[in-house]
Structures are given as C-alpha cells and as structure tokens.
Amino acid sequence: MSDIEPWLTELLRLNDEEEKMTDKQIKIVQAAVEIFSEKGFAGSSTSEIAQKAGVAEGTIFRHYKTKKELLLSIVAPMMTKLIAPFAVKDFTKILEADYPNVEQFLRAITVNRLEFARKHFPVIKIFMHEIPFHTELREQFKETVAVLVLEKAYKAIRHFQEKGQIIEMPAPSSMRLIASTIIGLLITRFLLAPDSEWDEAKEIDYTINFIMYGLSPRA
Structure with missing residues (x-):
C-alpha cells in the first residue's frame, strides 16, 4: 500500500475525535478505500481487503460487523x-x-x-x-x-x-x-x-x- 494519503490523515483525525483507531484499523481502512475505489463496493470482498491490509479477515469483523458497515465508517x-x-x-x-x-x-x-x-x-x-x-x-x-x-x-x-x-x-x-x-x-x-x-x-x-x-x- 502507499504511504498515508491526505484523505486518510483527515479521516483518522475525524475518527480519533470519538475513538482512536488502532494500527490494524488504519490498515483496514486504507486497504478498503483503495479497493472500494478501484472495484466498487459490490465488486470487493472482505478477504481481499484483509489480504491487502495484511490482517486476518476475522480482524475486519471484530471492528466492523459487515462490509457495508466498513463502507459507511x-x-x-x-x-x-x-x-x-x-x-x-x-x-x-x-x-x-x-x-x-x-x-x-x-x-x-x-x-x-x-x-x-x-x-x-x-x-x-x-x-x-x-x-x-x-x-x-x-x-x-x-x-x-x-x-x-x-x-x-x-x-x-x-x-x-x-x-x-x-x-x-x-x-x-x-x-x-x-x-x-x-x-x-x-x-x-x-x-x-x-x-x-x-x-x-x-x-x-x-x-x-x-x-x-x-x-x-x-x-
């Protein structure tokens, strides 16, 4: 993945106002944005997001109940x-x-x-x-x-x-x-x-x- 982009810096700041994101969440969000942006929501899977983020798929579901919840977050x-x-x-x-x-x-x-x-x-x-x-x-x-x-x-x-x-x-x-x-x-x-x-x-x-x-x- 690329280095942290300006949009992600802003997103982390917004989320940290309510609850600080973990390093794994940061990786998940960055991977999700890149994959959603490239393939769209319907064409993406949590398994490829997990693979790109370098985490287990189960880690995504510990933070987000569904793929749609990840999108909305x-x-x-x-x-x-x-x-x-x-x-x-x-x-x-x-x-x-x-x-x-x-x-x-x-x-x-x-x-x-x-x-x-x-x-x-x-x-x-x-x-x-x-x-x-x-x-x-x-x-x-x-x-x-x-x-x-x-x-x-x-x-x-x-x-x-x-x-x-x-x-x-x-x-x-x-x-x-x-x-x-x-x-x-x-x-x-x-x-x-x-x-x-x-x-x-x-x-x-x-x-x-x-x-x-x-x-x-x-x-």
Missing part, C-alpha cells in the same frame, strides 16, 4: 464532519463573495472544486460509485450538503441574472447545467484521464467559456 465521517463543514464554511464563502462578473464567480467555483477533489478524490470516488445504491448515503448527502449549499447557489445565480449576465432560466436548471459541466471536468481530470498531459489553466478556461457561451461562435 469511511464515507459517513468524511461527509458529516469534513465535506459538509467544508461545503458550508469554505464553499459558502465562494458563493457569497462579491464578484464583479459571472466569469470570476465561475472561475472561483471551478478552482475551489478542483482543489477539493485533488485532496479527497479516493473517498469522493467511492461516494460517487455508491450513492445510487445506498439510501443512507443519498439521504446523508441531501441533509449535510445539498440543502446547505443549493439555496446559496440559487441566490448567486439570480443575482447574475438580475445583472443580465446569465440568461433567464429557473435557478435549479442553471445550477444543474453549471454543476454538470464542472463535475465533468473533475471526472475527466481525476478519474478518466488522471495520467494524461493536462494544462489545467486552459481546461478551466474552456470549462468557463463553455458554461457562458456553449459551443456557438461568439458574436
């Missing part, structure tokens, strides 16, 4: 204690800042999300894989992130609509189109082509220009 604290506070605190600052134009607003969002994904992508990837299949994760996302962020995003969109910088469209529809484009950038950067030659500044420019003007030539 990884994703839940990251969502409730790290991702949600980040969304509420740091991302709120981005959404509520006073930007002179919509281009600077979109650039701030895109750069912010790129940095966040760069730091936490292994766990984000698991969450993306598993949220369609686990009601607990969907509800947790709605309660801890979506509700807290969306209204602020809608307010920012309506602000730029009033200034004539975004076309009139329901704010949820505008947000969906903006978010899907930025998420597409993140997926390509960190999931589909992580080893490709990449000019991040240019790709950010392309993303922002696409959101603002589509594929039509500018007049």
